[in-house]
Amino acid sequence: MIGSSTDTHAALIQRTAAAGKAIFCEKPVDLSLERARECAAAVKRAAVTCLIGFQRRYDPTFAALKGRLDDGEIGEPEMLVVTSRDPGAPPVDYIKVSGGIFKDMLIHDFDIFRWILGDEAATVYATGSCLTDPAIAAAGDIDSTAVTIRTKKGRLAQINTSRRAAYGYDQRFEVLGTKGMLQAGNHRPTEVTAATAESVAQDKPEHFFLERYRVAYAREMAHFFDALAKGAPVRTTIEDGVKALELAEAATISWREKRIVEL
Numbered sequence: 412m413i414g415s416s417t418d419t420h421a422a423l424i425q426r427t428a429a430a431g432k433a434i435f436c437e438k439p440v441d442l443s444l445e446r447a448r449e450c451a452a453a454v455k456r457a458a459v460t461c462l463i464g465f466q467r468r469y470d471p472t473f474a475a476l477k478g479r480l481d482d483g484e485i486g487e488p489e490m491l492v493v494t495s496r497d498p499g500a501p502p503v504d505y506i507k508v509s510g511g512i513f514k515d516m517l518i519h520d521f522d523i524f525r526w527i528l529g530d531e532a533a534t535v536y537a538t539g540s541c542l543t544d545p546a547i548a549a550a551g552d553i554d555s556t557a558v559t560i561r562t563k564k565g566r567l568a569q570i571n572t573s574r575r576a577a578y579g580y581d582q583r584f585e586v587l588g589t590k591g592m593l594q595a596g597n598h599r600p601t602e603v604t605a606a607t608a609e610s611v612a613q614d615k616p617e618h619f620f621l622e623r624y625r626v627a628y629a630r631e632m633a634h635f636f637d638a639l640a641k642g643a644p645v646r647t648t649i650e651d652g653v654k655a656l657e658l659a660e661a662a663t664i665s666w667r668e669k670r671i672v673e674l
Contacts, residue, residue: 485588
C-alpha cells in the first residue's frame, strides 16, 4: 500500500514489483511521464497486480451513471462536461512540489474523461489563470483552468476547475448522448430541504474530498482485496495512471505554449 508523497511512488512501485508483491498506489504514478512508463513496464515484467488510486470510479453515483450509460439509456455519448472545484487551495509549499494543477488536481478529471467516454484524446487545448491567490502564480502555477478535449471518435469534452468554491466541494459532470443526458451531481451532508416564506434552502455540498469520497475510498480498498482473492483484474490499472498522466502532460504543454497539443 503506497500512500506516501508523489516523489516516492515510482521507486516504491518498482521495488514492490521486483519483490513480486501486489501494489495499491495512490495517484499519480509519478510526475514524470518517462518514469511512469518505466513503472508500468516493471509491473508488466513482474506480472503483479497494480491498482492506481483513482477513487472517483468507485463512487456510487458516478458508477451508477457509467452503468446506465453502458446500458444505452441515452444512446451514444457525444459530449462530456466536467466541473471540479475545491473549496480552497492547498498550502503554497505543497503547490511548489505538486507538479502543477494539471498533474495534481485535474489528473482525476482526465481519468473520468477516459472512463466515461471509453475513448482516447486526439487533441487537448488547455488555458488557465491565477484568480484566487497571487502566491500560486508566484509559485509558477495556476488555480483556475478550462480544458477542451477532442477524442479520436470526434467526441468533445470540457473540464473546468477552480481551487476556490466558497460553497463547498463541487464535483459533478454530465454526458450528452444521442437520446438524452445523464447528470451526476454533488453530495450533501443531508437531503433535508427547508422551505419558508423567505427561501427554499438545502445543505451546501460536502466540504472536501475526504467527506465526498469516503464511500468511494472504502469501495476501492474492498475491490483491491477482492480482486486479489479472486485473481481478477483491477478496475484502475497502472496503464490508466500512465494515460491520465499523458493527458496532464499535454494540458501542461498546451497551457504553457498557448497551443493545441495533438496526441
